[in-house]
Structure formats: C-alpha cells, structure tokens
Amino acid sequence: MKKWVPIASGLLAGFAAATLSFADFSSNNTKTEAANASNKSNAEKVYVPFGKKDDYYLFASGGHSGQMFIYGVPSMRKIRTIPVFSPDSATGYGFDEHSKKMMGDYTWGDLHHPAFSETNGDYDGKWMFATDVGNSRAAVVDLKTFTTKDILNVPNTAGPHCAAFVTENTEYMFLPTRFAVPLGQKYESLDDYSQKYRGVMSAVTFDEKNVKLNIAYQVALPPWSYDLSDAGKKSSKDWAVMTTYNTEEATTTMEVNASQADRDYIVLFNWKELEKMVKEGKYEDVGGQKMIFPEKEKGGIYLVPVAKSPHGVDVTPDGKYFIASGKLAPAMTVFSFEKAFKAIEKKEFAGDRNGIPILKYESVMEREVNPENALGPLHTQFDDKGMAYTTMFISSEIVKWDPKTGKTLDRVPVQYSPGHSVAAEGDTVAPDGKWLIALNKIAKDTYLSVGPSHPESMQLIDISGKMKVVQSAPVDPEPHYAQMIKADKIKTINVYPKDPNNKDAVYKQNETKIVRNGNEVHVYGIAMRSRFIFDHAAKRPDVIEVNQGDHVFIHLTNIDFDEDITHGFAINSYDLNMEVQPGQTNTMEFTADKAGTFPIYCTNFCSALHQEMNGYFLVKPKN
Amino acid sequence: MKKWVPIASGLLAGFAAATLSFADFSSNNTKTEAANASNKSNAEKVYVPFGKKDDYYLFASGGHSGQMFIYGVPSMRKIRTIPVFSPDSATGYGFDEHSKKMMGDYTWGDLHHPAFSETNGDYDGKWMFATDVGNSRAAVVDLKTFTTKDILNVPNTAGPHCAAFVTENTEYMFLPTRFAVPLGQKYESLDDYSQKYRGVMSAVTFDEKNVKLNIAYQVALPPWSYDLSDAGKKSSKDWAVMTTYNTEEATTTMEVNASQADRDYIVLFNWKELEKMVKEGKYEDVGGQKMIFPEKEKGGIYLVPVAKSPHGVDVTPDGKYFIASGKLAPAMTVFSFEKAFKAIEKKEFAGDRNGIPILKYESVMEREVNPENALGPLHTQFDDKGMAYTTMFISSEIVKWDPKTGKTLDRVPVQYSPGHSVAAEGDTVAPDGKWLIALNKIAKDTYLSVGPSHPESMQLIDISGKMKVVQSAPVDPEPHYAQMIKADKIKTINVYPKDPNNKDAVYKQNETKIVRNGNEVHVYGIAMRSRFIFDHAAKRPDVIEVNQGDHVFIHLTNIDFDEDITHGFAINSYDLNMEVQPGQTNTMEFTADKAGTFPIYCTNFCSALHQEMNGYFLVKPKN
Structure with a gap:
C-alpha cells in the first residue's frame, strides 16, 4: 500500500471553491454549457406529459427531516413524503394511536440510507428499510400503502449511520454505529475511551408475517466510527463490508485528530459465522441483547487496511469485488473478495487491532484507481455493463470507470459536491443503466434564493451514452442516499380491505x-x-x-x-x-x-x- | 335574483365521475391530448436549464402540513419548505427556543391562504402572512430569510379559514372564523346555537418594526361559517368582502342542513368605519379583545344576497367589482362596489339579518355569468387584461371570461377538481398574465401510485394565448391557495449579519x-x-x-x-x-x-x- 499524500489542504481549497457561485465557475460552466448545448433534448428527456407516468420510483432519504421522499424518474417530480421518524402534521402520523406508539417520545429523526427488501439480490418492491442517526432507530415501510409499519429502538448504539443495507434475501440488515459509546450508553469519562467505549453493530431481522423488526445479535466492535457499508452478493453473499474512521480513537477535535493515521480499515465479516456463534451461545447478555465480543470469539470478523478515512464501500453487482473510496485520499481501491477469502483461509494476517485479525493490504487489493485531478471520491454505483460511477465531492463531478481495468471512461461535472449517487436498480445484482442521479450537498445559487440556507440538489444524468446532466431538482434537506426501482415492481393497494377482526372498525x-x-x-x-x-x-x-x-x-x-x-x-x-x-x-x-x-x-x-x-x-x- | 336550480344531484354525479381514472375520461382525454399535441414545446416551456432561474416564486399553502411550500415557476420545482405552524425536524423549527415559544403547545397546523404584504396594492416582496385553521393562529414569514418570525393566537374564533388577505398597504388582514363558537370558546349547548354562538372576525395588524402581529379589534358576526374573502382595491380600498355559508344556522349534518336556503350572503364591510368605532370606544371588552357587536354599532357592515353556499369571492384588479362563485349554483355573480356604495348611501335595504342591513341583490348585482355546462365555480383570478379565470370544481376545468361582458373566452380541462387557481401577481392591482396554476384537489392516477392516498396536483397553464396545460406537478397535502410573485421582488440576505447586541452570540x-x-x-x-x-x-x-x-x-x-x-x-x-x-x-x-x-x-x-x-x-x- 503506497503512502497517500495528505490532501487536506487541497481538499479545503476545493471546498472553498465549491462555495463560489456558478457565475464564478468559468471552467465548470464551459463544461456545463457544452453538456446543456441541446437543452431541447434535455427538456424532452425529463418531460412526462399528462397520461404518461414515470419509469422509476426514487426513494430518497430525507435526512434530518426524518422522512422519506418519493420522486418519479425521469421527471424528478416529488410525489410523496412518507413520514418515518418524525411526526407529520399532514397525515397525522405521530398523532394516531399506532404511529404515536411507534414514535415513542421522539419528535425528530435523521433518516439516512434507505434500502429495498431483496429477493435473490434483486429489489422485490415489497418493503423499504431505513435507519435514524438522530435517535438510533430502524424502520420498515410497507410499499403496498407507502406507510411506516414498525420502528425499532436500537440500544448500545449511537447513530446507525451506515445502514440500512440488506443481504441478498433480506435475511439481515446490519446497523453499525457511527459514534462509539459505552455499552448501555451509560456515563463514562472520555479519558477511558479506548477501554470503555465500543462501536456496536446490530444484526437486525425482519419478521415479514408479523411486520416486526428484531435485533438478532450485536457485535461489540472497537470504539471507531463506522461510516458506510454494503452486503455481499452471489459468491460473497454471506459477507458484508463496512468502512471505518477514527481508528485513531480520538476523543476531541475530530476533523484533525481522526485524520492522523495513514490508514483506517474496512471491516469484513461473515454473518453466517456470527449467526453460528449466536447459536452456539458464544455471546454475552448486555442489557437483553446477545453481544458478540470479537476479541473473544474469533473467525467471523477481519480488518482490511484502506487509505485514510474512507467514506463509501460498494460491492460490485457480480459480488466479486468491493470498492472503497477515500475521502481524504484521491483514489478508489478495488478489493477482491476471492483474495480475501484465500488470505483468511491461509491465515495470512498482519497482526491484529483490538483482537481482530488484519488482512494484508497487498493480498486483498486488486487495484488502486486514481483518475487525474479527481478529488474526494465518496461512493460508487454501477450500470448494466458493470461499469462504476464514483462521486467526487471535491472536484464536483461523476467519474465513470471500469473496475476490471481501472480505466477512466467518462466524466461529467455536477453542481456541487455530490455525496452519494444512485443508479437505476443500482444496488442489485443486475443494475439497469439508463439513469444516474447525483445527490449534491450544495446547490448554492442554482435555484431562486430562499435565504441564507439553500436547498440541496439532485441532478439526473443520462448514462445511456456519454454522460449528460439533463435535469436539476432542488430538494428539502437532506438526501443522503436513495434507491431507484422500476415502477412496475411496486404494487400498491387502492383501498384498505375491510377487516372483520378489527374491533375498532365500524363499516355501517x-x-x-x-x-x-x-x-x-x-x-x-x-x-x-x-x-x-x-x-x-x-x-x-x-x-x-x-x-x-x-x-x-x-x-x-x-x-x-x-x-x-x-x-x-x-x-x-x-x-x-x-x-x-x-x-x-x-x-x-x-x-x-x-x-x-x-x-x-x-x-x-x-x-x-x-x-x-x-x-x-x-x-x-x-x- | 333568480331562483337557482339546486344542482346537488348533478354535483354529486360530477364528483363521482371525478373519482374515475384518466383512462375512463375519454372526452377529457381527447381534449387533453389535443392540448398536449405539441409536447415538445410544453417540455421546453417548463424546462429551466442549469445556469438559468425560474421567473416567479410560487408560495403555496401546505394545508394540514402546517407549512408553506415554495416553488419556482415555470419549472414547478419545489425549492423549499418553510415551517410555519408545525414543528420541523429538518430545520429544528419548534426545537430552538424562539420557535418553540412561538409554537406554544401546538404540534400541528392547517395553513390555508397565504398572502404577500402589499404596497399600493402591489406585492412588495417583504412579508408573507398565513393563517392556521387547525389551531386558530396567524403567522408572518420574513422574505429576507424565508423564516417564520411571529405567530399570533387568535381567541374567540375557530379556524380563520378565509384569511389571510391584506389591504392595499398592509394596514390589516382580516381573519373571519370558519366555524361559529361561543365567545371565549366556552361550553354551550348546540341547542342554543343561534343565541350563544358567534362567527368572530379579527382585524389583525402587523407591526413591521417589532415584527409582531396584533389584534386591533374583533367583530361578533352572526353564527355562520365564513369561507373566503378579499380586500378591496383602489376605489374600494377601505372595504372588504367575505362569503358565508350555513346562514341556516344548522348544527348537525351540515352537508344537507347548511345547503337548504336558496341564498347565503356576501358580508361587505368598511374597515375605516370599524376603525373609527374602535377609536370612539364603540366596543365591548371580551376576554381582553375589543369586540364590535354589529347589531349595536351600525354603519360598518352590510349583507349582499348571493346564490347558495358560495365559496370564493374575488375583487377585480381595478377594484370596481367583486365576483362571487357559487359552488352549489352553476354561476359566477359580478357585483359592483359602486352600486353597493350608492345603495348604502341611499339606505336601500331589504330588511336585515341579525341586525345587519341587507342590500338588495338587484341593486348591487352587475351580471350573472353561467358558462354552458360549467359546474362548481369556486375561485377567480385575473390576467393583465382584466380577464377572469374561474376554477370549476365539478366539471374539472378553468373557464376564461370577460367580467365586463360575461362572455366565455376560453376553457381548458384540468386533472381533477380544481379548488383555487393562482395567476402571476394575480391578487395585485396589476396582474402579469403569462401563467396560471390550477390547484387540483384530486390527482388520482396522474402519477405513479403511492398507495390508497395520492398527492394533490398543481397544473401550470400558459395563458399567454389560448390556454394550455403545460405541466402537472404532484404536491404534498395540501395547496389550498398560493400566490405567485415576480422573482426579482424577493431580496434575500446571504448571511445573518453580526449582532453586537445579542448577548447569546459568540463570534470568536x-x-x-x-x-x-x-x-x-x-x-x-x-x-x-x-x-x-x-x-x-x-x-x-x-x-x-x-x-x-x-x-x-x-x-x-x-x-x-x-x-x-x-x-x-x-x-x-x-x-x-x-x-x-x-x-x-x-x-x-x-x-x-x-x-x-x-x-x-x-x-x-x-x-x-x-x-x-x-x-x-x-x-x-x-x-
């Protein structure tokens, strides 16, 4: 693994530039004007006349609104707000008895990464899951009615940021904590951080029959921050991967202290192994939860070194690779599951951290990809040909590249600072291609001004040929992530059927x-x-x-x-x-x-x- | 005044039809297809490419969301949600000290009719007012920052539905109650409804310097429902008009009992006269409010008979006429302010109701307008040539007509059941023409299905020539009304300036x-x-x-x-x-x-x- 040149100074300069208005962006403007040369055709591409409907549903995280936002693609028209973690005056969510009980005493939420239920690695259009970083919860939405059906409070954890993502047949979703806290979230001095704080990951199951979320078990990981994650597919389906930062175990001034080490880790774990440990009683009871301590129970969890403070990690549709993007390193790193499995089999470890074996970077890494002048790679999506699309937060663009060769294939500027992007059916074993949406963090003066705080922006990109931004849609805070599903996969009901067993119902x-x-x-x-x-x-x-x-x-x-x-x-x-x-x-x-x-x-x-x-x-x- | 043929049966049939899907609407479809024949040009009309901005802001009521929705026109992209009457997880509105105090104990609202502040009858782009039917409040939003600055609780009233509308120089907004309640909202039997219940109208002033809303005085009107209203302009600037229903004073099964009488009333009042009464002490103190009782204090308020259960009443841009639309009568009635003033001067009254003089219908009415097969007229907007555009709830269309002749000029179907519509600068003394937006109550299967409950729909209509629907935008519940302002009238600030007097602020x-x-x-x-x-x-x-x-x-x-x-x-x-x-x-x-x-x-x-x-x-x- 080469020593990454710290790019913090370039990064900050890049961000400063990103706060300028589009009037100042002469170079970007030139590119954008070129991309928009044929506005006529862009307009037609996104226009859905009355009598026709959109081809895809977009389910976007509503971030600290606590809600989920539903859009039609390609029109980018917002069709619905689904209240999930916050009360909703419009629908009385949080006021009627059922939703009030689900919400408990909480009055806001921070909904991060939505995930469709999957069957054989494909979105099945039945359920949507999401997590709440604000008050550490998980929820399930019924796609027959577009309503939230259950909310689970997750103990021992503080912000399940890097969830939800589901396994190939919705066996689990994994909810690792963004912030380390003492077990039971009790009071402990930060001087004892490394000894007393933990980064707990929860394995959550969904009981479809009773429409209930449950915690199957938890894992007491080291006191690091867990950022993003993805489930394996096909040959890697029993595995999942998570990025970490603050492996420095810093307790203050994180933007400096959590960016010291040259490398952090990808956590690689085998949930079938963890499931087996639970069955064999290899856990401790912590406040009613089955807690696995990986320093005691070996064989389920491994660390893979990765360039400092990575953000996203994404499994390729064929399940063979996982790609980590280093927000403080200017590169995407492609890792091979097969190589990792071999290294694990041969026990080729480079020591351990907190009792968890570390795989050698060289024995798992497939290739490092560093497109020229591309800065701040965050997240990667895929098209129907297996090509990768990575968001560049600092250089404000999407880079298309080939994971098999590392070759850069195309680039398009976006406005500005994309976090995630989402491709049509992008997290399945068979993405659709066609559309990619950049979920931009900064809109600045793209739209009419609404005061000192502006909307975020989603930009629709036609990826059927050379990438082309065809529409910019302002959006309420804050689309951290989204998933896009073929419209015909969603089967809603028109009316609620009569329920003869409902003692509260009166029909006459x-x-x-x-x-x-x-x-x-x-x-x-x-x-x-x-x-x-x-x-x-x-x-x-x-x-x-x-x-x-x-x-x-x-x-x-x-x-x-x-x-x-x-x-x-x-x-x-x-x-x-x-x-x-x-x-x-x-x-x-x-x-x-x-x-x-x-x-x-x-x-x-x-x-x-x-x-x-x-x-x-x-x-x-x-x- | 002719006897209106009750159209309740036709109305219900019309509504039943309106619950069919567009697939069933063969006749409407034909019209719509014709309107959409040139989709290419419609697409271009609404497409605002990156680097360009919308021409107008649309401020739409968020109804029972309690919030205000900001859109750009012509793109119909939603730019911002301004939290007003409900807490907002996304911005922490209702959580920080200032907004928490403003909200009091209330956790939801039902925001109805938004109104811009005016200078000389023109939107001045400084403030936006709105009222809450759910918990009887009024609010003011600062358009420099797009944030709510003050909320006023309005006593003695139950749902100020037909507000806010402001006078020519924002001297007042008038908040008449939608529901009659006993003064002080105390417990009284409904058997004593006519004696003990009142429909209170509040005259609210805005102290721009201290950014505070205040109640100047209230008027104890008869126990009727007050539905919509408008302020006079130019020669009628000292006056305002309000529609009523349930002048039957029914107390149950309103959809039948409040539709019995052949006529209800427009309430016509002179706020300069009411102001004078207050100055002269001609009021009683009711729970700290200055309450005018019109049966005792004469000369400020008059009734004009109007076809049964009218909904909207709108003053023409020249201030000469007010147009009432009868939701249960198939006509718009044009009334003349000048004729009303003359009748008042000559005391040509046809008796009184509850001590309030009734003007003779014939002496105030200018013309009855009844476009063929147009059903359910609700609200009227105006263009730059003084032409009127009336929404037809039952026949699902917009009818363009000439208030000076009553002649129907154009019609366009909308999908479906429009409540209000809003024209560019439509409530000013000088509307812009160009755009009209139908605020439709029912979208049905216009968009991808989101379960048993669908979004509402706003349709953008190009009125520069023959009316043409050019875009359909789904919208969260529920755009009761909206106002559209030229983009360059809004002057936002970029950052909050340092405040050396704020003892809570720290800048270093x-x-x-x-x-x-x-x-x-x-x-x-x-x-x-x-x-x-x-x-x-x-x-x-x-x-x-x-x-x-x-x-x-x-x-x-x-x-x-x-x-x-x-x-x-x-x-x-x-x-x-x-x-x-x-x-x-x-x-x-x-x-x-x-x-x-x-x-x-x-x-x-x-x-x-x-x-x-x-x-x-x-x-x-x-x-």
Missing part, C-alpha cells in the same frame, strides 16, 4: 356508537363523503360530547372505498389531527383536559361538500 | 465558554467548518459535561459567514436538533434528565469533514 352507519365506561369514552365512528357519524342514534350524529378530564378514544373508519378519497379528522384548538385513508380505521387517544366548544372538521379535501364535513366536540366543564 | 473561538449558575448551565458555543467549540479553554473544547437534572441552555453561533453553509446541532438519543444558518445564533433549552454518554453531531452536510464534526454530551448520574 347504523353501527356507529359512543360507549362510556366510567371516565373512558370510546367513539366508534365513520367518515364518508361528506359527513362524520359518531353515533347514528343521537340527535346530532356528528357531535361528540364528553366531560372535562374524560379519557377519549376516537376510532374512525373511512367507509369511502374509493381510490384517493382520504378523510382527515381534526379538533380545532385541541392540537389533534389524523387521517383515514379509504377503508382504513385509525384511533386517536387523548384526555379532554380543556373544557369548551371545539369544531371537528375534515382536513383532507374530499368532495364539493368537504367544507360542510364538520361537527362539534363539546367538553363540559368539571364543576 | 476564544470567547466560547460554559457558565454554570447552580444547576443552570449556559453554553456559549460556535459552529464552524468542521467543528463545534463550546469552551475553547477546555481539554476537549467540543464536549459538554453536565449533571443529571441540570437545566441546560446551548447558545450556538454559526461563524461561517458563507452563503449556504448551514450547520445543525443534534444530541443523539436526546431528541434534540436545531440549525444555525450562516451568521445566525440559536438557543436550545432543555433539562438533562437522562444520564449517560450522548454524541453531539452536525446534521447539515457542511464540508468534506462534516462527518467528523461531532463531540459528546456527557450527563453525570445524580448519585
């Missing part, structure tokens, strides 16, 4: 009722165009009257079994709103602590008489 | 400090690429250590005075996140109730070393 007007048990009031009501009926036998069927202090449950079923006829249920000045999609039953639970007269109304425009879809919530004062 | 590394007073801890820290410094003199300047139970204030200043370099500040697993835009100081206040070790990190991608921008928050256990 004459079954609506208000039931009182002491100070607990249960409303079994319906929403329909264009009225609420809470108690069909009452003088005013659309009025709920309770006593101050009553504990109120409003079970509401939307009996409009028509596509897109969603109703809302809000109580004015009571800070309550939820939605019921066609056929859906939802429950709102609250204490009527405020006496008075409060209008109830439908928040989702549902018909010409939507404005008349209202009633009253009357709360009789205590005395 | 060596001024950072942590100050303890008993169990109150104040951190005066900075964020910069790529580190936090909380206490420059500490062994670890990026670590905050407190005792469990401490009351913590984190004052953080972003000292990167560079456009678009926003930093975030999150404490992992502590459910806390806020942002600091370039130059900005923000404060987060909380109690450290949970002991342990919690990473601090920057949530806004800010540089190549963003990933290293972190520290620790250590909370020592109590015992």
Whole structure:
C-alpha cells in the first residue's frame, strides 16, 4: 500500500471553491454549457406529459427531516413524503394511536440510507428499510400503502449511520454505529475511551408475517466510527463490508485528530459465522441483547487496511469485488473478495487491532484507481455493463470507470459536491443503466434564493451514452442516499380491505356508537363523503360530547372505498389531527383536559361538500 | 335574483365521475391530448436549464402540513419548505427556543391562504402572512430569510379559514372564523346555537418594526361559517368582502342542513368605519379583545344576497367589482362596489339579518355569468387584461371570461377538481398574465401510485394565448391557495449579519465558554467548518459535561459567514436538533434528565469533514 499524500489542504481549497457561485465557475460552466448545448433534448428527456407516468420510483432519504421522499424518474417530480421518524402534521402520523406508539417520545429523526427488501439480490418492491442517526432507530415501510409499519429502538448504539443495507434475501440488515459509546450508553469519562467505549453493530431481522423488526445479535466492535457499508452478493453473499474512521480513537477535535493515521480499515465479516456463534451461545447478555465480543470469539470478523478515512464501500453487482473510496485520499481501491477469502483461509494476517485479525493490504487489493485531478471520491454505483460511477465531492463531478481495468471512461461535472449517487436498480445484482442521479450537498445559487440556507440538489444524468446532466431538482434537506426501482415492481393497494377482526372498525352507519365506561369514552365512528357519524342514534350524529378530564378514544373508519378519497379528522384548538385513508380505521387517544366548544372538521379535501364535513366536540366543564 | 336550480344531484354525479381514472375520461382525454399535441414545446416551456432561474416564486399553502411550500415557476420545482405552524425536524423549527415559544403547545397546523404584504396594492416582496385553521393562529414569514418570525393566537374564533388577505398597504388582514363558537370558546349547548354562538372576525395588524402581529379589534358576526374573502382595491380600498355559508344556522349534518336556503350572503364591510368605532370606544371588552357587536354599532357592515353556499369571492384588479362563485349554483355573480356604495348611501335595504342591513341583490348585482355546462365555480383570478379565470370544481376545468361582458373566452380541462387557481401577481392591482396554476384537489392516477392516498396536483397553464396545460406537478397535502410573485421582488440576505447586541452570540473561538449558575448551565458555543467549540479553554473544547437534572441552555453561533453553509446541532438519543444558518445564533433549552454518554453531531452536510464534526454530551448520574 503506497503512502497517500495528505490532501487536506487541497481538499479545503476545493471546498472553498465549491462555495463560489456558478457565475464564478468559468471552467465548470464551459463544461456545463457544452453538456446543456441541446437543452431541447434535455427538456424532452425529463418531460412526462399528462397520461404518461414515470419509469422509476426514487426513494430518497430525507435526512434530518426524518422522512422519506418519493420522486418519479425521469421527471424528478416529488410525489410523496412518507413520514418515518418524525411526526407529520399532514397525515397525522405521530398523532394516531399506532404511529404515536411507534414514535415513542421522539419528535425528530435523521433518516439516512434507505434500502429495498431483496429477493435473490434483486429489489422485490415489497418493503423499504431505513435507519435514524438522530435517535438510533430502524424502520420498515410497507410499499403496498407507502406507510411506516414498525420502528425499532436500537440500544448500545449511537447513530446507525451506515445502514440500512440488506443481504441478498433480506435475511439481515446490519446497523453499525457511527459514534462509539459505552455499552448501555451509560456515563463514562472520555479519558477511558479506548477501554470503555465500543462501536456496536446490530444484526437486525425482519419478521415479514408479523411486520416486526428484531435485533438478532450485536457485535461489540472497537470504539471507531463506522461510516458506510454494503452486503455481499452471489459468491460473497454471506459477507458484508463496512468502512471505518477514527481508528485513531480520538476523543476531541475530530476533523484533525481522526485524520492522523495513514490508514483506517474496512471491516469484513461473515454473518453466517456470527449467526453460528449466536447459536452456539458464544455471546454475552448486555442489557437483553446477545453481544458478540470479537476479541473473544474469533473467525467471523477481519480488518482490511484502506487509505485514510474512507467514506463509501460498494460491492460490485457480480459480488466479486468491493470498492472503497477515500475521502481524504484521491483514489478508489478495488478489493477482491476471492483474495480475501484465500488470505483468511491461509491465515495470512498482519497482526491484529483490538483482537481482530488484519488482512494484508497487498493480498486483498486488486487495484488502486486514481483518475487525474479527481478529488474526494465518496461512493460508487454501477450500470448494466458493470461499469462504476464514483462521486467526487471535491472536484464536483461523476467519474465513470471500469473496475476490471481501472480505466477512466467518462466524466461529467455536477453542481456541487455530490455525496452519494444512485443508479437505476443500482444496488442489485443486475443494475439497469439508463439513469444516474447525483445527490449534491450544495446547490448554492442554482435555484431562486430562499435565504441564507439553500436547498440541496439532485441532478439526473443520462448514462445511456456519454454522460449528460439533463435535469436539476432542488430538494428539502437532506438526501443522503436513495434507491431507484422500476415502477412496475411496486404494487400498491387502492383501498384498505375491510377487516372483520378489527374491533375498532365500524363499516355501517347504523353501527356507529359512543360507549362510556366510567371516565373512558370510546367513539366508534365513520367518515364518508361528506359527513362524520359518531353515533347514528343521537340527535346530532356528528357531535361528540364528553366531560372535562374524560379519557377519549376516537376510532374512525373511512367507509369511502374509493381510490384517493382520504378523510382527515381534526379538533380545532385541541392540537389533534389524523387521517383515514379509504377503508382504513385509525384511533386517536387523548384526555379532554380543556373544557369548551371545539369544531371537528375534515382536513383532507374530499368532495364539493368537504367544507360542510364538520361537527362539534363539546367538553363540559368539571364543576 | 333568480331562483337557482339546486344542482346537488348533478354535483354529486360530477364528483363521482371525478373519482374515475384518466383512462375512463375519454372526452377529457381527447381534449387533453389535443392540448398536449405539441409536447415538445410544453417540455421546453417548463424546462429551466442549469445556469438559468425560474421567473416567479410560487408560495403555496401546505394545508394540514402546517407549512408553506415554495416553488419556482415555470419549472414547478419545489425549492423549499418553510415551517410555519408545525414543528420541523429538518430545520429544528419548534426545537430552538424562539420557535418553540412561538409554537406554544401546538404540534400541528392547517395553513390555508397565504398572502404577500402589499404596497399600493402591489406585492412588495417583504412579508408573507398565513393563517392556521387547525389551531386558530396567524403567522408572518420574513422574505429576507424565508423564516417564520411571529405567530399570533387568535381567541374567540375557530379556524380563520378565509384569511389571510391584506389591504392595499398592509394596514390589516382580516381573519373571519370558519366555524361559529361561543365567545371565549366556552361550553354551550348546540341547542342554543343561534343565541350563544358567534362567527368572530379579527382585524389583525402587523407591526413591521417589532415584527409582531396584533389584534386591533374583533367583530361578533352572526353564527355562520365564513369561507373566503378579499380586500378591496383602489376605489374600494377601505372595504372588504367575505362569503358565508350555513346562514341556516344548522348544527348537525351540515352537508344537507347548511345547503337548504336558496341564498347565503356576501358580508361587505368598511374597515375605516370599524376603525373609527374602535377609536370612539364603540366596543365591548371580551376576554381582553375589543369586540364590535354589529347589531349595536351600525354603519360598518352590510349583507349582499348571493346564490347558495358560495365559496370564493374575488375583487377585480381595478377594484370596481367583486365576483362571487357559487359552488352549489352553476354561476359566477359580478357585483359592483359602486352600486353597493350608492345603495348604502341611499339606505336601500331589504330588511336585515341579525341586525345587519341587507342590500338588495338587484341593486348591487352587475351580471350573472353561467358558462354552458360549467359546474362548481369556486375561485377567480385575473390576467393583465382584466380577464377572469374561474376554477370549476365539478366539471374539472378553468373557464376564461370577460367580467365586463360575461362572455366565455376560453376553457381548458384540468386533472381533477380544481379548488383555487393562482395567476402571476394575480391578487395585485396589476396582474402579469403569462401563467396560471390550477390547484387540483384530486390527482388520482396522474402519477405513479403511492398507495390508497395520492398527492394533490398543481397544473401550470400558459395563458399567454389560448390556454394550455403545460405541466402537472404532484404536491404534498395540501395547496389550498398560493400566490405567485415576480422573482426579482424577493431580496434575500446571504448571511445573518453580526449582532453586537445579542448577548447569546459568540463570534470568536476564544470567547466560547460554559457558565454554570447552580444547576443552570449556559453554553456559549460556535459552529464552524468542521467543528463545534463550546469552551475553547477546555481539554476537549467540543464536549459538554453536565449533571443529571441540570437545566441546560446551548447558545450556538454559526461563524461561517458563507452563503449556504448551514450547520445543525443534534444530541443523539436526546431528541434534540436545531440549525444555525450562516451568521445566525440559536438557543436550545432543555433539562438533562437522562444520564449517560450522548454524541453531539452536525446534521447539515457542511464540508468534506462534516462527518467528523461531532463531540459528546456527557450527563453525570445524580448519585
């Protein structure tokens, strides 16, 4: 492994340049103008007229919005926000009983890397997983309804940044922590960092039948930061890889101290081996979790040296290689799984770190790729011919290259500072080619100004021939990563089917009722165009009257079994709103602590008489 | 006034049709295909290549998202979400001290009609106002920074739906309630509705210097629903108009009972007269508000009969007419301000309702306009030639017509069920023409399916010649209304200037400090690429250590005075996140109730070393 020339100074200069406006970018401008010479054809490429639909769904991380953003490709029109880790006023997510319970006490999230469920290494269009760096959670979204179904709190960890990525048949997703914390996240002095802090990786399974996420086991890795990761494919399917930084184990001023060592590591692990250890009881119970300590239990985890502070690591579609990109080194390094397996078999180790064997760089490395003047390589995606596309954060471009030869094939400037990129079906065993989207961190003055803080930017690149940026779409913070799936793989339902086992559901007007048990009031009501009926036998069927202090449950079923006829249920000045999609039953639970007269109304425009879809919530004062 | 034929049955049939998919819309399809015959040119019309910017900003209501959505026109790309009435995980709105205080205990909102501040009847690009139907609030957004600056809680009212609209020089915005409630919103039986409930209108002023919204006075109108409104212009500038429904004073099953009467009313009021009454003490104190009772204080308010359950009322750019659209009557009615003024002068009244004089329909009406087969007229916008564009909710189209003659000039189908539409500079004394956007309530299968509930849809219409739909943009719920302003009218700042008077701000590394007073801890820290410094003199300047139970204030200043370099500040697993835009100081206040070790990190991608921008928050256990 050659000694990398530190590029921190060039990097900072590069970043300073990246804060200039496009008016200042004469060289980039020239390239961009050339790329845009035929605006006419770019316009046509991205235009989807009424009556036609987009070819792909893009599921983009919403970053610290805590949500997921759904776009159509190639139009780059945003179709939907799916609330995941943060409450959502629009849909009442975090207000109705089910989502409120899922959210617990948390009111924000930082959604990083979304991942589709896979069957035989291909997106199957059934589920979408994501993780929360803000409050250390994982979630699953049902793609039949585009709603979040389960949220898992992950203990012993602090920000599962480098997840989710799933194994070939969705056996696991691995959630390594971005920050090391003491086990149980208890208080320990930073002076004892190397002894008492750990970087815990969680192996999470998904129980499809019960729609539940579970932690199968955890691994107490060294107290480093785990950045990005990928699962193996085909011949490497039992393995996964993760990048690390701060193997220096620094505890302050990280931008200097965590960039000292000339190399960090790729963690390479065999999840079948780890699974076996768990079966054999080779773990300790840590706060109810099965924790594997790799310094004690050998044979599942290995380290591969890599140029300092790598960011992305990506497995090629054929599963033969993994490519690490060194954000502080100007190169991509191609490693061979086969070589790694051989080295492991022969126990060709160069010592260990924290009890984990280190493979020799030379015996695993296939080739180092260093395109001229390309700076800040971060992440790599692939097309249908196995060609690699790497984002260059500092030099603000996408470089296309051949992993088999290392040869640079094409380059295109993007505006500006791309983090990840995403290719059509890019993380599968069979990418589609056609489209690549650069997820840019900085838009600067690309769009109309919206104050000191600007949107991020996604740029659609036609990769069917010479790469060409054909559209720039502003985006709310912050698309850390995305996956793009063929539209016909997603099979949504039009309405929620009747559920005879749901004791909260009422499907007929004459079954609506208000039931009182002491100070607990249960409303079994319906929403329909264009009225609420809470108690069909009452003088005013659309009025709920309770006593101050009553504990109120409003079970509401939307009996409009028509596509897109969603109703809302809000109580004015009571800070309550939820939605019921066609056929859906939802429950709102609250204490009527405020006496008075409060209008109830439908928040989702549902018909010409939507404005008349209202009633009253009357709360009789205590005395 | 002719007796309107009830169209409820036709209306419902129309709506049922509107729930079909576009595949079923053979007649509409034919029209649409014709409109789209030249897709090439449509594509070019909306395509804004990199290096160019949109011509207009669109500020769209985010409805029950509680937020405001900013788009560029003609690209229809969404540039920004401005959090207004709901917390926002992405920007930490509702988490930092200032926004948390503004929000109070509310966690959602239902933002309806946005309105720009005006100077001489023209948008001046300085402020944007909006109201919350969900929790009865008003807000002001600063267009220098695109951030919400003040929120006003409006008592005695329940959903100021038909606001905000501002007078010619932003003297007032008027917030009439959508739902009648008892004064003080106290508990009263619905049996006493007509006697004890009121529909209160609030006159709100904006103190530009102190950036504060205030209630100047309120008016206790009859217990009706107030739907939409508009301010007068030029010769009618001292006046405003509002539509009503439920003048039947029904208290249940509104979609039937509030549609019984053949006519409802336009409320016409002179705010200069009301202002005078307040000056003369002609009001009563109701919970601290100056309440005018129109049955006692005459001369400021009049009723104009209008076809049943009207929805929109819009003043023509020349200020001479107001146009009411009857959602349950197939016509637009043009009324003359001049005729109304004369009738008032001559006291030509047809009795009164609830003590408010009724003007004779015939003496105010200028003309009834009833385009053939156009059903469900809702709202009207105007172009640069004074021509009117009315949305037809039931027949799903825009009708262009001449208010001076009533002649239908053009029609274009939209997909589907438009509520409002918005024209370029459409609510000013001098609209621009060029573009009109239909804000459609139902998208159905226009876009890729995202489950039982679909996005709404905004369609951009080129009105420079024959009307032509050129783009369909899906949108999150729910664009009730929008205003469109020339891009060059908005003057944003690039960075927040240093504020020497802000005692929480620290601009130099060596001024950072942590100050303890008993169990109150104040951190005066900075964020910069790529580190936090909380206490420059500490062994670890990026670590905050407190005792469990401490009351913590984190004052953080972003000292990167560079456009678009926003930093975030999150404490992992502590459910806390806020942002600091370039130059900005923000404060987060909380109690450290949970002991342990919690990473601090920057949530806004800010540089190549963003990933290293972190520290620790250590909370020592109590015992």
